Amino acid sequence: MFSRIALFLLTNFAVLILAGIVMSVLGVNPNQMSGLLVFAAIFGFGGSFISLLLSKFMAKRSTGAVVITEPRNPTERWLLATVERQAREAGIGMPEVAVYEGPEINAFATGANRNKALVAVSTGLLHNMSEDEAEAVLGHEIAHVANGDMITMALLQGVLNTFVIVLARIVGGFIDSALSGNREGGGRGFAYYIIVFVLEMVFGLFATMISMWFSRHREFRADAGGAHLAGRQKMIAALERLKVNHGQSTLPTQIAAFGIAGGAAKKLFMSHPPLDERIAALRAANNTVV
Template sequence: MFTRIALFLATNLAVLFLASIVMSLLGVSPDQMAGLLVLGAMFGFGGSLVSLLTSKWMAKRATGAHVITQPRSEAERWLVDTVRRQAQAAGIGMPEVAIYDAPEINAFATGANRNNALVAVSTGLLRNMSADEAEAVLGHEIAHVANGDMVTMALLQGVLNTFVIVLARVVGGIVDGYLSGNREGEGRGMAYFAIVLVLEMVFGLFATMIAMWFSRRREFRADAGGAQLAGRHKMIAALEKLALNHGHSTLPNQIAAFGIAGGMGEGLRRLFLSHPPLAERIAALRASAAA
């Protein structure tokens, strides 16, 4: 995981360095650029890292999930035993296992560390899925943890946030200077801040598209991981059961991207989906079996 983080940060530092060169060509001084990068990184990465570090606590609080410390039923014992077996097979530490009350079929995994994660399932999943289907869903969530998806998403979001903050201010300064006739000696007025606000919203939309594109790709990888841990036919059956449920999710926004359900939308809305359509996920699994 640390190698993944180091390579990810190194790549994005190189991108930021290239951006600083481009900004200098646009007339942004090195001191201004350094200040903007520090500001952008503080706010961009700060929020993402705080969200990552508090993700387990927030998920429990938002869903009212009950962590199984001592199984009270056969269903709870099966959940804990299945997660333990899959975690060992995936080479990660034993996650906390929890159940939250919700009518839809869903589950999620979160946590800042692959050896100290949380895997939670809904009561609707326990009521409506067979043991084989539920095993596949758990495998999917364990694969998310093993792949380090929560950390990677936080780092990606931090980089995107930084670019949004920096680019909005650089471009805003250029536009404001053009509109004001590049008059020297005048501070930034309300027009500059209004331009920056609009640009942050516009650039933020593009940043969201990039983050959601990556989120959709990681769902395919987690499906493949779930198929490896539980069996391909079980993973396909679980996704087909989710399709009958129309992929409906009532998870709070901050953890919805980490649930297994989701992926409904057409046209431009598709660009903002955290999950691919279930039909595409099922087709991908069947295609990999035929390959």
């Protein structure tokens, strides 16, 4: 909880400092900013938190994940028992446990409430991993829930969205004024909206880099949490298995960042660190408590 609050306060502080610098350089009147900040916060945080609140529903719908209510076989009984034990050790409520059709080895956790989360595994994971390896993957996902990573990512994304909206309009207004001179009536021309659109795309790329940097950081923490819940050697073995059997993720884009393996992307836009780096970090670290 403290880390989430600290991150939220630090990112907001950084945004305020940067916005203040930009306003000072461009000569923007602070009194004109109140409406823009309210507008940006509503849209910046609104979309992020709506996505978080709907995350479980959308994850089930988009992957076809079937929640296990009554175990139908020994594998499902083992899944429920393992998640229940790990959730109890991590100090969170029992998540829903689901299985979805997917040939790759993967799993994900999502949900707006750490005590009412969803943990889902692919059929590929069940077919290609030993129980020890699967236990470590489940521990990794439980650690994500216990660490509050879904909520933290929503907070961070809301701050970044607000930053992009505000900065694009401040800089866009300055560029439009410089290009148009003293436009009659003092209003914004059509070019202003084109400039803002382009700037939102550019600043959005930088915001994505920041978001993905944090996502990579949280994967190391979740690996450490999985090592604590299942054992470090089991966590290392699970990541080694991923290296051998890792295929293209079939998870939808909005969920892929929460998978155990992540998707392919350039370094700055990767949601997960390379598997070799994650394995090396586990081998170098002492046992870490969630």
